[in-house]
Amino acid sequence: WGWFNSLYAGGSCFIKDSRSLAHQLKASGVAVPLLNETYLANQRQLTSFLGRAEKEAGFDWSNKKVTLFGVAFKRDTNDIRNSPSINIVNFCRERGVKEMKIYDPAATDLFKKIFTESSFIKYFTNESGAMEDSDVIIIATDWPQFRGLAADLITKKHCPLLMDGRRMLQHHYATLAKAGFDIIAVGSPFISGKK
Numbered sequence: 001w002g003w004f005n006s007l008y009a010g011g012s013c014f015i016k017d018s019r020s021l022a023h024q025l026k027a028s029g030v031a032v033p034l035l036n037e038t039y040l041a042n043q044r045q046l047t048s049f050l051g052r053a054e055k056e057a058g059f060d061w062s063n064k065k066v067t068l069f070g071v072a073f074k075r076d077t078n079d080i081r082n083s084p085s086i087n088i089v090n091f092c093r094e095r096g097v098k099e100m101k102i103y104d105p106a107a108t109d110l111f112k113k114i115f116t117e118s119s120f121i122k123y124f125t126n127e128s129g130a131m132e133d134s135d136v137i138i139i140a141t142d143w144p145q146f147r148g149l150a151a152d153l154i155t156k157k158h159c160p161l162l163m164d165g166r167r168m169l170q171h172h173y174a175t176l177a178k179a180g181f182d183i184i185a186v187g188s189p190f191i192s193g194k195k
Contacts, residue, residue, distance in 0.1 A: 046084050049165060049186065050091050053136065056190035057161055057182050061095035067134040067160070068100060069127065069149070070141020072107035080110045084165070085140045089115055103130040105143055128152055134160045142166040154179050159193055 053059035071085040072078060092100055103124045115121045124130035127149060131137060137160050139146055150172035159180040173183055173191055183191040
C-alpha cells in the first residue's frame with residue numbers, strides 16, 4: 001500500500017477527488033484514461049498487498065478469521081467512499097474466509113449499509129474484542145489509536161499474521177516479531193516472527 005502514503009499525504013483525498021473528476025469529465029464526453037489508470041493501479045496495489053500473505057507468509061485464507069481495523073476512507077471521518085476496506089472484504093469473501101471481524105471508531109454504521117452483519121461479517125465496539133481468536137489482522141485506516149495495538153497483541157496467546165497497510169505499528173515490529181508475529185507491512189520486506 002505504498003500509494004497510501006503519497007496519495008493521502010497531508011489529508012488530501014486524491015482518490016475520491018480523481019474518481020469524482022473522472023465521472024464529471026466522462027459525463028461531459030471527455031476521455032479520462034490517466035485518471036482511470038491511476039484508480040486501477042491503486043486497486044492492483046491493494047491486491048498485491050493482500051497477495052503477499054499467500055506468497056510470503058504461506059498463509060491460506062480459506063476458513064480463517066480476519067480482523068479488519070478501519071473501514072473509513074481515512075482517519076477522522078466516517079466516509080467510506082472508495083475505502084480499500086470494501087475491496088478487502090470482497091477479497092476475503094472470494095478467498096473463502098470464514099469470518100470478518102470489523103472495528104472502526106466512526107465509520108461502522110455506514111459500512112453496515114454495504115455489508116450487513118451476518119455469519120460472515122461481525123462488528124465490534126472495541127479493538128480487543130475484534131482481535132480475539134483471529135488468524136490475521138489487517139490495519140487499513142490510520143486511526144491514531146491503532147498505534148496502541150502492539151501492547152494488546154503481545155499479551156495474546158497466539159500470534160495472528162499482521163498486515164499493516166498503514167505502518168501504524170512500525171515502531172514495534174522488532175518487538176512483535178520477537179513475540180512470534182509474522183508481519184507484512186507496506187514498504188517493508190516480510191518480517192518473520194520468532195517461533
